[in-house]
Every structure is written in C-alpha cells, then in structure tokens.
Amino acid sequence: MDAVDRQLIQALRENGRASYAELGRLVGLSGPSVTDRINRLEAAGVITGYRATVASEALGLGVTALIGISLSDAADHEDVAQRLRDLHEIEDCWFIAGDDSYMLKVRVGNVDGLERTIRRLSGTRGVSRTRTTVVLSTKWENRVGELPEEE
Numbered sequence: 001m002d003a004v005d006r007q008l009i010q011a012l013r014e015n016g017r018a019s020y021a022e023l024g025r026l027v028g029l030s031g032p033s034v035t036d037r038i039n040r041l042e043a044a045g046v047i048t049g050y051r052a053t054v055a056s057e058a059l060g061l062g063v064t065a066l067i068g069i070s071l072s073d074a075a076d077h078e079d080v081a082q083r084l085r086d087l088h089e090i091e092d093c094w095f096i097a098g099d100d101s102y103m104l105k106v107r108v109g110n111v112d113g114l115e116r117t118i119r120r121l122s123g124t125r126g127v128s129r130t131r132t133t134v135v136l137s138t139k140w141e142n143r144v145g146e147l148p149e150e151e
C-alpha cells in the first residue's frame with residue numbers, strides 16, 4: 001500500500017459515496033486508475049465494505065448502552081460470540097482484555113427494551129455476569145481519524 005492508496009482510503013472514509021472521478025481529482029489519477037486501485041484494495045481485504053450512517057434516534061432507538069460480559073470458566077468463547085450475534089439489539093461486539101470478556105454496544109427503543117436485552121444476555125449459556133453503562137449523550141461516533149504514515 002502506497003501513499004496514494006492511503007489517500008484514497010482516507011477520502012473514502014470521509015465520503016464513501018465519492019465517485020471515482022472525484023477521487024481521481026483528489027489523488028491526481030484517472031478514474032480507471034482509481035477503479036483499479038480500489039478494486040485491488042477490496043480484493044486484498046483492506047476495504048471491507050460501504051455503509052450508510054444513520055441517526056439511531058430516527059429509527060426509534062433512543063437508548064444506547066455499553067454492556068460488559070463476563071463468561072463462566074467453562075464457556076466456549078466462539079459459541080457465546082455466535083449467540084450474541086443472534087441478538088439484533090447489539091450493534092458492536094468486541095472481545096476484550098480486562099475484567100470482562102466482551103464489550104457490547106446495544107441500541108434499544110427505551111429502558112424497558114434495555115432491561116429485556118440484559119435479561120436475554122444474562123440467560124445466554126456461558127454468560128456469568130453483565131455490567132451495563134447507559135449512554136447519556138453522544139459527543140461523537142464513527143470519527144474518521146488520519147491514517148498513520150507509511151513506514
């Protein structure tokens with residue numbers, strides 16, 4: 001990956017809907033050259049997809065919580081991860097180091113929905129404990145940071 005690839009990735013992170021011609025103007029390449037580079041980055045697994053960012057409140061998901069999950073000693077991590085995947089309220093799931101094994105970002109419509117989700121999580125085979133933090137307000141999400149320089 002060279003400096004031009006990094007510029008393309010940064011531009012796509014900021015605006016995933018940019019046309020190849022627009023991207024080409026940003027990096028000084030033709031549209032077909034940009035197309036080739038982006039196809040190569042996708043094939044290499046550097047670019048893994050494109051998506052729309054939506055306002056969760058507009059979808060009726062006004063409550064966000066971070067939930068840490070501790071597993072029982074006999075728990076199968078992959079089995080638990082698959083069970084968590086089946087809960088549509090979970091937006092993000094990270095396997096982490098520390099007191100908890102997983103950290104989840106959950107979005108639900110209201111506090112009753114959060115309570116139901118916590119009960120379902122607590123009843124999941126392999127889960128020994130949950131620890132929930134309710135988000136009061138969001139200062140920013142999905143922040144696009146600068147890519148590190150090439151070494």
